[in-house]
Amino acid sequence: MNRILVCDDDKEIVEAIEIYLQQEGYEVLKAYDGKEALKILGEEEVDLLVMDVMMPYLDGIRATLQIRKSSSIPIIMLSAKSEDSDKILGLNIGADDYLTKPFNPLELVARVKSQLRRYTKLGNASGNSSVVYQTGGLLLNDDLKEVTVDGEPVKLTPIEYNILLLLMKNQGKVYSISEIYKSIWNAEAIGADNTVAVHIRHIREKIEINPKEPRYIKVVWGVGYKVDKV
Amino acid sequence: MGHTHYNSAFKTVAVLMQMVFLIVVIIMFSLLINSYETSMFLSGGRGTGNFSESGYYSWIEAGMMLGMLSAMCFVLCIIYLTLATGRNDEDEKIRLYRLDYVPVEIQLIAFLVYVSVLFAFCVRVGQKEWDIASSLILAGTLVFISDAVLLTIYLSLVRKIKADIFVSSSLLDWSVRTIKKGLMIQSVARRTVIEFIVTIATALIFAYIAFTAGYWWAFWGLGIIILAAGITLLRQANQRTQIIKVITEISNGNLGYKLNESEYNGECRIMAEKINSIGMGLSNAVEENLKSERLKTELITNVSHDIKTPLTSIINYVHLIKMEHIQNEKIEKYVDILEKKSLRLKQLTEDLMEVSKISSGNIELDMQVINMVELIYQTGGEFNEIFEDKGLTIITRLPKEPVMIFADGSRLWRVVQNLYNNAAKYALKDTRVYVELKVEEGWAEFSMKDISEQALDVDSDDLSQRFVRGDESRGTEGSGLGLSIARSLTNLMGGTFRINLDGDLFTVSIIFPCINS
Known part of the structure; x- marks a missing residue:
């Protein structure tokens, strides 16, 4: 059983998160400011930390900096600040994920699961096959024609699989719709349809926790699609 | 001279004395000029030349001496009066009489009128035969009056200069000022027309004189007018170009641009001043606007953050109620509404933040x-x-x-x-x-x-x-x-x-x- 520390200065939020996580079978520890969180982390064994940014005494940013000095425990940040710069700051100083308030509780649970799987299982997953492409928690094994996200297998249609394979093989490269069309269907794009875009959306819906904020398949608007190296 | 020597008694004495000295001078010299007749008169009015030669010369000598002395005294009196007039023992101020406010031109004309009247009178008088005594009385009277007139005007001039109103009280200066003022009040268009007509008229007069009479100064005058007109046009064109440049910059949004007002004259200067004040006003308004938009954004951002925290709880607990699977249609409906509205509230706060950020240019x-x-x-x-x-x-x-x-x-x-x-x-x-x-x-x-x-x-x-x-x-x-x-x-x-x-x-x-x- 995994132990999760939830830290937020709003007691009701902590309690709600506790209920959701307990339903999934996690043990929940509670803290109401950064100092308290640090104290619990020092005393107890904790597998994952969910922490708010704006808190009294010690805010989430400083607490994360402190924790990162000695521990690589997964940290999911919660914040009412929704600016890109706030997210980037949070991720840069060592948080593993960033969720803006108000969040969908099921999304939080999904992200907690994802982080825990990666933390506990993923370390030895790769390496036994030669044609494995990986970015973050996304793994594509071309020998087995298998795709897993944080260890969980995902079912894709052949076209979806081929599109993902193309993007995973050339991580960081942006493919336009017509380029994808050409390489998957081996034909010139006739234009005037959304086929590729629809497939991409379907892939995102299968492999992303929140398809609107994709982690793996990124849209470069007006240019194309890409999978980023992580 | 010390202050104590400027009182009116002294001045009156000086006036009287210079008069006396002048009359003496006049009489002496007229006697000397007509020395022959005078000697006749003095020796008893009898017939021709048998009076003593030595008496004649000694009289001339004495007359010369007296005349010279009186002339010197006269000059001294005039110097004293020149220094003293308008001054006072009590303070440093120059005292002016009503006469002194009369423009110098009018004084001059009055003097000329007097001189011509005098001249006409003298011509008349000269046609008649006068005996010595009568001519002496007549001459004395005329000298007395002339001296009074001349001295009055002279001292008035001196006082004008002392009080520094010689120019400002003159008719010439007054008319120049009046014309200038008139031009200033005129609209730019009318002023331009007036300036144009005056320039053309002057040029035409010069040209006429130059080409019909062939005076060299008229050629010069014509040349100067053409040159001046050319320079003026060029300078104005230059200034306008500068002004247009700055207006273009300001209309392109570079509100910091300014004109150096002292480089401009005439209506261009007025334009430069107005443009500067427009630019200032605009940049102030823009700054104010940006500041208030930024404040608004800050406020909206803060409020959104404050709304989001309780909203998180609402969304979470509504979802928890849903998960309880209450078998009650009504409650299910209510919870659905709550869920929808809370999500809409979430969307609204996010959109509101975005809109305020965009409109304040904070992106x-x-x-x-x-x-x-x-x-x-x-x-x-x-x-x-x-x-x-x-x-x-x-x-x-x-x-x-x-x-x-x-x-x-x-x-x-x-x-x-x-x-x-x-x-x-x-x-x-x-x-x-x-x-x-x-x-x-x-x-x-x-x-x-x-x-x-x-x-x-x-x-x-x-x-x-x-x-x-x-x-x-x-x-x-x-x-x-x-x-x-x-x-x-x-x-x-x-x-x-x-x-x-x-x-x-x-x-x-x-x-x-x-x-x-």
């Missing part, structure tokens, strides 16, 4: 060359199922070749997304939505046409204002900020945003300049 654009066709396909892919659910058919007409524009891809996606959302929310069920991209003369126009579900009785301009929605009832989803955000973002990226309403046909278009790749 950074990542402008790049992007393909508009690609973007529309991408957007279409995101929306096709939403449209299908509402029974809407999208008819897309896009050019085969890429259409490259310069924009921030993710912001433009936000714009197009808002337009698609707008159609999905407000289009009539089971109708067609037309999406079109046209390229005409270097401009890419993206347009979207749909049939509105509700009758639109709002102005097309109002629709993209904040919080305005076609239905006005605010019952459905949407914050009413979508089109406002789309418009602001389009404008920020340098595009044009247009809404057209024709009955229930709703057309929205965004226009960007194409980039030739």
Whole structure:
């Protein structure tokens, strides 16, 4: 059983998160400011930390900096600040994920699961096959024609699989719709349809926790699609 | 001389004494000039030349001496009066008489009139025979009057100079001032006409004199006038060019530009001053506006943060209630409403923050060359199922070749997304939505046409204002900020945003300049 520390200065939020996580079978520890969180982390064994940014005494940013000095425990940040710069700051100083308030509780649970799987299982997953492409928690094994996200297998249609394979093989490269069309269907794009875009959306819906904020398949608007190296 | 020597008694004495000395001088010299007749008179008026030679010479000698002495005394008196006039023992101020305010020209004319009258009188008098005694009395009287007139005018002049009103009280100065003032009051147009006429008239007079009479100074005058006119025109043209340059800068938004007022004259200076004050006013207003927009954004951001925290609890606990699976239709319905509204509140706070950030210019654009066709396909892919659910058919007409524009891809996606959302929310069920991209003369126009579900009785301009929605009832989803955000973002990226309403046909278009790749 995994132990999760939830830290937020709003007691009701902590309690709600506790209920959701307990339903999934996690043990929940509670803290109401950064100092308290640090104290619990020092005393107890904790597998994952969910922490708010704006808190009294010690805010989430400083607490994360402190924790990162000695521990690589997964940290999911919660914040009412929704600016890109706030997210980037949070991720840069060592948080593993960033969720803006108000969040969908099921999304939080999904992200907690994802982080825990990666933390506990993923370390030895790769390496036994030669044609494995990986970015973050996304793994594509071309020998087995298998795709897993944080260890969980995902079912894709052949076209979806081929599109993902193309993007995973050339991580960081942006493919336009017509380029994808050409390489998957081996034909010139006739234009005037959304086929590729629809497939991409379907892939995102299968492999992303929140398809609107994709982690793996990124849209470069007006240019194309890409999978980023992580 | 000390102060104590300027009192009026002294001055009166001096006046009287100079008079006496003058009369003595006059008499002596007239006697000397007419020495022969005088000697006759003195020796008893008898016949011809048998008076003693030595007596004659000794008289001349004495007369000369007396005359010289009196002349010297006269000059001394005049010097004293020159120094003393207008002065006073009590203070340093120059005392002026009413006469001194009469313009010097009038005084001069009066003097000339007096001189001509005197002259005429003398001519008359000279025709008659006078004996010595009568002519002496006559001469004395005339000298007395003339001296009084001359001295009055002379001392008045001295006082004018002392009080420094010689120029300002003159008629010439007064007329120059009056003309200047008149010109200042005149409108620029009339003034230009007057200046033009005066210049032309002067030039014509000079030309006439130069070419008919051939005077060299007239040629010079003509040359100077032409040169002066040329220089004036050139200088004004120069100044106007400068002013136009600065006006252009200001109208382009460079409000910091300023004119150096001292470099300009005439109406150009007035223009320069006004332009500077307009520029100042504008930049102040812009600064104020930016500041207040920034404050507004800050306030909205803070309020949004404060709203989001309790909203998180609401959303979470509503969801927890739902998970309890209460077997009560009513409660299920209520919870559904709560869930929908709380999500709408979430959307609203996010949109509100975005709108305030955009309108205060607090966002950074990542402008790049992007393909508009690609973007529309991408957007279409995101929306096709939403449209299908509402029974809407999208008819897309896009050019085969890429259409490259310069924009921030993710912001433009936000714009197009808002337009698609707008159609999905407000289009009539089971109708067609037309999406079109046209390229005409270097401009890419993206347009979207749909049939509105509700009758639109709002102005097309109002629709993209904040919080305005076609239905006005605010019952459905949407914050009413979508089109406002789309418009602001389009404008920020340098595009044009247009809404057209024709009955229930709703057309929205965004226009960007194409980039030739």
